[in-house]
Structure formats: C-alpha cells, structure tokens
Amino acid sequence: MITIHINGELQQLADNQTLAELLVCKQVAPQSVAVVVNQAIIPRSEWSQYQCQADDQIEFFSAVAGG
Amino acid sequence: MKTSLNDHQYILYSKQMLLTDVSEQGQLALMNAEVIVVGVGGLGQLVAQYLAASGVGQIHLIDDDKVTLSNLPRQLLFSANDIDVNKAHVAAGKLQQRNRDSKILAHSVRLAPENYLQLFNAISPQVIFDCSDNFATRQLINRIAVEQHLPLFSAAISADQGQWFAYLPESVLTNLSATNIKPHGCYHCVFPADSLLSQNCSQMGVLGPAVGIMASMQALAGMNHIIGRQVEFGVLHRFDAKRLSWSKATMPIDKHCCVCR
Numbered sequence: 240m241i242t243i244h245i246n247g248e249l250q251q252l253a254d255n256q257t258l259a260e261l262l263v264c265k266q267v268a269p270q271s272v273a274v275v276v277n278q279a280i281i282p283r284s285e286w287s288q289y290q291c292q293a294d295d296q297i298e299f300f301s302a303v304a305g306g
Numbered sequence: 307m308k309t310s311l312n313d314h315q316y317i318l319y320s321k322q323m324l325l326t327d328v329s330e331q332g333q334l335a336l337m338n339a340e341v342i343v344v345g346v347g348g349l350g351q352l353v354a355q356y357l358a359a360s361g362v363g364q365i366h367l368i369d370d371d372k373v374t375l376s377n378l379p380r381q382l383l384f385s386a387n388d389i390d391v392n393k394a395h396v397a398a399g400k401l402q403q404r405n406r407d408s409k410i411l412a413h414s415v416r417l418a419p420e421n422y423l424q425l426f427n428a429i430s431p432q433v434i435f436d437c438s439d440n441f442a443t444r445q446l447i448n449r450i451a452v453e454q455h456l457p458l459f460s461a462a463i464s465a466d467q468g469q470w471f472a473y474l475p476e477s478v479l480t481n482l483s484a485t486n487i488k489p490h491g492c493y494h495c496v497f498p499a500d501s502l503l504s505q506n507c508s509q510m511g512v513l514g515p516a517v518g519i520m521a522s523m524q525a526l527a528g529m530n531h532i533i534g535r536q537v538e539f540g541v542l543h544r545f546d547a548k549r550l551s552w553s554k555a556t557m558p559i560d561k562h563c564c565v566c567r
Contacts, residue, residue, distance in 0.1 A: 268502060270498075270500055270501050270502045271501070271502045271503075271504060273496050273497060273501075273542075275555040278554065278555050278556065279555055279556045279558060280491070280495075280496050280542065280555050280556065280557050280558060281558075282491065282495050282496075282558065282559075282560030282561075282562075282563070283498055283560070284560050284561065284562040285560075298553075298555075300467075300544065301467075301501075301502075301503055301504040302441060302462075302469070302496075302497040302501055302503055303462045303463060303464040303465075303467045303468070303469055303503070304438075304439065304440055304441040304444055304462050304464065304503055305348075305439050305462055305463050305464035305510065305512065306345050306347050306348055306349040306350065306436075306437050306438050306439040306461070306462055306463065306517075
C-alpha cells in the first residue's frame with residue numbers, strides 16, 4: 240500500500256495503481272475531470288500509463304466555461 | 307504604425323510608462339496592437355475596458371448577445387438603458403467615446419466554425435482573448451489560436467471556481483528567438499472536446515468581483531505580452547472565490563491531441 244493525497248486528503252492506495260484505475264475506484268467519470276499530479280496536469284490519454292507514487296499530490300477538477 | 311506620442315498621450319499614459327520595463331516603447335506596442343475579444347459579457351466587458359483605457363490600438367469585440375437585466379450587477383459597462391441592445395455594439399460605442407486612441411470595432415456575430423475564417427481573413431489580430439461563456443466556443447477559440455498562430459489569453463468562471471491560462475502556439479514559439487518559453491499543451495490537451503462540465507454558467511450564480519478578478523488577470527497577462535514582458539505560458543491557474551485562494555498546474559502537451567499535434 241502507498242499513501243497519496245487526493246484533493247488535499249490522505250488516501251491509502253494499492254501499489255501500482257494507475258490514474259485511470261484510481262478514477263474508477265473513486266467513481267469519477269473520466270470525461271468530467273482534469274487530473275493534476277504534483278502541480279502538472281496529466282493528459283487524459285496518459286492516465287492508464289501513469290502509476291501513482293507514494294506521496295503524490297493528486298487533484299481532480301472540472302472545466303468551467305462561464306464568462 | 308505609431309512611432310511617437312503627443313503631449314496629451316504622454317500625460318494620459320504616464321503611470322503606465324513610469325514602469326521602467328514598459329516606458330514609451332511598451333506604450334507604443336500597446337497603441338500599435340490589434341486584438342480580438344470574444345465574448346463581451348462579465349469577462350469581456352472588463353477586459354475591453356482595460357485594453358481600451360490603456361491605449362490598445364484596435365480592439366475587435368465579438369458577441370451576438372444582448373444586454374439583459376441580470377447582467378447589470380457584474381457587467382458594469384452596461385446600464386438599464388442598454389437592455390435588449392447588442393453587447394458588442396453598446397460596448398464599442400461607449401469605449402470609443404471614452405478612448406480616442408483606440409479603434410473599437412463591434413462584430414455582432416456568434417463565433418462559429420462556419421464564420422470564423424471570414425472574420426479572420428478580414429482582420430489581423432496579434433492576440434486573442436477568450437471571454438466566452440460556453441465550452442463549445444472555448445474549444446473553437448483554442449482551435450483558432452492554433453490555426454491562426456495567435457497567443458491566447460483565456461479566462462472562465464462559474465459559481466466560485468475561476469480558471470485562466472495563457473497559451474502560445476508552437477508555431478509562434480519557434481519563431482521567437484532567445485525565448486525560454488517551453489512548448490506546452492493547448493486547452494484541448496487539458497480538456498478534450500468531449501469533456502463533461504459539472505457547472506453550466508447559465509445555471510450557476512456568480513459574484514461580480516470574482517468575474518472581475520479573472521478578467522483582470524486575463525487582461526494583465528495579455529497586456530504584459532504585448533508590452534514584451536515575460537508571461538508564464540502553459541500554466542492553468544485556478545481561483546477559489548470563496549476561499550480567495552489560487553493554485554496552478556503546468557499544461558503539458560497531450561501527444562494525441564487532435565488540435566495542436
């Protein structure tokens with residue numbers, strides 16, 4: 240198990256879990272968010288390759304489009 | 307092309323030119339700039355006011371919307387007398403009256419895939435400001451920035467969540483010598499076109515100053531770029547208007563992006 244931060248909260252996670260798997264686990268629809276890991280956005284096309292690392296600071300957020 | 311200022315302009319723009327890295331050269335850069343502002347709502351009406359008041363030479367305002375009563379608490383350029391009149395026309399008229407050094411042009415159209423080429427063939431902007439109010443138009447403006455090789459200054463807000471970024475297409479980057487700006491992702495790299503929004507502007511509330519903060523950042527970043535100051539391109543800034551807190555994240559290129567790749 241590793242410990243990561245998701246939107247500021249500590250979470251335990253199985254080793255070798257990818258961002259795509261994390262989103263499924265959290266029941267977050269992939270098309271509804273952008274994902275930031277350690278202050279860098281990870282493009283959606285790379286979520287299935289990115290393996291979460293211990294102490295990763297992960298944030299999910301939606302686009303806003305109003306003006 | 308303007309190469310000097312008259313006495314009136316020296317006094318009018320003196321506070322801007324007192325900044326040592328702006329000076330007369332930066333002021334002339336603003337006065338020789340042609341920019342396009344897409345959307346003249348909460349963001350656009352304020353961006354346009356700052357640009358016009360700073361002396362930006364030509365400002366194209368694009369919006370097919372009309373002023374409504376519920377716009378007035380945050381769209382301070384408009385008044386009750388303007389209700390039901392096209393926003394681009396109202397804004398252009400008022401800004402032209404106040405800012406003699408700028409040429410303000412109203413385009414009362416909705417920017418769309420069918421009409422943007424006609425518009426961009428007729429004008430030569432060097433910067434585009436995305437002040438639109440919907441995701442589809444934001445995707446289109448991003449595509450236009452890539453295709454037309456235009457630096458893009460984009461802001462958005464719904465409820466208490468604001469986002470803004472500056473994007474410089476790679477085609478522009480490669481033409482800039484002695485730059486330390488690294489290639490970065492476009493809007494589509496961050497939010498692909500099939501993204502789902504949890505917040506729809508027309509259904510969400512918003513406070514006027516929160517919109518003003520996003521518009522001010524957008525206008526300031528654009529002006530800094532025109533003046534020749536370094537701008538942090540390829541960084542998405544997020545603002546929480548309830549906590550008054552900011553966070554930011556870099557925007558890497560999506561190698562599979564169908565817009566900028």
